[in-house]
Amino acid sequence: MLLPFLGASATVFSQSDDDALAVLVPGGGTYSRSIDSNSVLAQTFFDQGLRMAWGFYFPESIASYQEASRLDPTNPMPYWGIAHAAGPNPNSRYVNLPDDPQGAGLAAIKMALELSSNGSQLEQDLINATFVLYNRDAIPDDRERDFAFLSAMRDLHAKYPGDADIATVFGEAYMNTTRWDYWESDGSAKPGALEGKAALEAAMAIEPNHPGANHLYIHLMEGSGQPELAMPSAQKLEATLPISGHMVHMPGHIYLRVGEYEKAILSNERSQIVDDQFAEIWGDTNFPMIGTYPLSHKIHKPHALDFVRYANMLQGNYEGASAAAIQNSGAGIGSLGGNNKNSAHVWITDKVFGRWDKIHADNAANKELANTPYLKGMWAYVMGSAHAARGHIVPAEAELALLREQITADGVNESGVGPTPADHVLSLAMHALFGEIEEAKGNFDNAIMHYGHAVDFQDNLSYTEPPDWSQSIRLYLGAALLAADRADEAEVVYREDLEWNQRNGWATFGLYQALEAQSRAQEAAIVKRQFDELWRNSDVELVRSRI
Missing domain, CATH: 1.25.40.10 (Tetratricopeptide repeat domain)
Incomplete structure (x- = not known):
């Protein structure tokens, strides 16, 4: 594919000087600042x-x-x-x-x-x-x-x-x-x-x-x-x-x-x-x-790939998000962000979209790949979530214990993750997994408490785009509140999420469910139409705001 400013016959400006220290690049814009030069x-x-x-x-x-x-x-x-x-x-x-x-x-x-x-x-x-x-x-x-x-x-x-x-x-x-x-x-x-x-x-x-x-x-x-x-x-x-x-x-x-x-x-x-x-x-x-x-x-490409991954995830498109994450897991070495976070994004994408069979199949290989406290902790989070989703509480709690150990492991913050210290991100993951396990047990009050703690960690991440935590925990908190018949509180949580992550289908679907649960049918119908439009590029069906 050639972009408009580079047609098939495009050539670099003529430069015959073998001593030249730079190339004049076509498509370089037109902004100019005049300097007093005879050249x-x-x-x-x-x-x-x-x-x-x-x-x-x-x-x-x-x-x-x-x-x-x-x-x-x-x-x-x-x-x-x-x-x-x-x-x-x-x-x-x-x-x-x-x-x-x-x-x-x-x-x-x-x-x-x-x-x-x-x-x-x-x-x-x-x-x-x-x-x-x-x-x-x-x-x-x-x-x-x-x-x-x-x-x-x-x-x-x-x-x-x-x-x-x-x-x-x-x-x-x-x-x-x-x-x-x-x-x-x-x-x-x-x-x-x-x-x-x-x-x-x-x-x-x-x-x-x-x-x-x-x-x-x-x-x-x-x-x-x-x-x-x-x-x-x-x-x-x-x-x-x-x-x-x-x-x-x-x-x-x-x-x-x-x-x-x-x-x-x-x-x-x-x-x-x-x-x-x-x-x-x-x-x-x-x-x-x-x-x-x-x-x-x-070295710019890994950052662009990360945007492709994250934006596809917010649109509910697993194939697009996963392809970008996989490509970036190889491109990340030597990039400004390091490769810790890029490697974990492959796993997180599978977790976000509920690819539990794949996560279980990849367990042995990914445990071996997880060679830093951050990666060990993030894989424990993903694996624990896969166990909790299937109601396997004992192995989920074992992964939670492993995750907790990584928060205080020697050198936890030495590997490149992002602007946010790794122990902060892992603390967020710990409370998120704790919430999933408690929710799987039917202990909704405990789940809501831990999701609330995770939201606090999320709200105090160092700012960067895409963020150092990929999926909003408010999607989990809102779903747990709905499961606990607290739809009015869930509505507040989803609206909060949409203030920052504007027009994202996950929270919009949760808001629709919260309104429907409060018998506000007319409002719910409007939000459902919004969701259908926002979810047009997705390849997954939702039954709640998180999988």
Whole structure:
């Protein structure tokens, strides 16, 4: 499949220079920031570097900036670009990667300072502000330096309110200080979030199709109580950098939050095609892994596959979810998320869809594969659930005991799982399995209590998409409340779930049952029609909100 910007006869821009450090990539968008250069090609590579940086493909960005500086070695802005691309960003901070590990950013900003007299006053001011981020001699404490840089960018934005890139760097500087922690659990803003939001909105008012502002706005708003505010950014982002798989994928962050699961699947499937096409174009050209965050076309695919898995799961499509999970279990090694969570997702998908025969058949092999406390605990959770579903209480309780042991096992939090510590995720799993076992015994009050504890753990997961726990425990809590003839409470639980996991069929079906159980036939009929539409891509029938 060729995407529209890469027809069958598409070729890379002519570059005959054997010393070139980057490739000009077709489909790289049109956003440009003019620099004072006599070299048209240097300007072109600078623009590509800027767009790639705004798309979080940093090795490709740095290579493009390096080529711009090779073509115009006295221009300070390509060196500023290298410093910007090599430095921290909200994602690197979130996964605790060390800033500028090879010193490339510091070296670049020092070179930009040395050449700054060749730039405009605005460029000199931007270079000086960026140096604050790197100047450990003046401010040794990383946290203090982050806020000093934020202050410098705030001042620069006030001085140059019409510059979209400055506004975007200002918004990004705020996001670096809080590391994906922008909103309270009720969706209200934490300190500084509204200032960061205003900065990005100012950038988009100046340049509606700014690749960085729209990208960062999606990241800022996805965890808020109003993710729909970023829908315009989601709808336009791909066109700003259509050759970047990450930018093609990014709308999925909002599509998941607003319940547009088909769109999330399509954008993430398309992003994988784009990265493969990018790889063909870039080939073995210079690929400098010298910055803080290593995301690139080479390692993005596992994240996209995870979105395909999760969105299919929310649509009730086992085949789609399972295929993506299986593919990703092999792709995860070396990816940013590690392979622990990706391996467990194969098992969790089988559990979510009640593939009990398969789980039992795979028990011996998966116990052997489970070589970390997290994987041992997650397989115990899945296996215990399979036993409980068949009323096999004694083996289910044995798996529960094994799961409980993993929570305090040595090194439990050392293996890569996700932003949430593994012991937190395993504690959630323990209460969830406890609830399933108690429910299988007919002890609904105990089951409801444990599901409630699991919900508390779920609500305190570190934010990421897809989340570090795949299936909402409210689906289990609601079903148990219905079984206990507490339909009014179940209704509340399902409506709570639909506030976050909008338009998901599992909770919608539970809500329909809760309304029907309260003899609210007219409301139930409306919700049932909604469910039928939401479940059109499913391959499983529901009799309650969880299997």
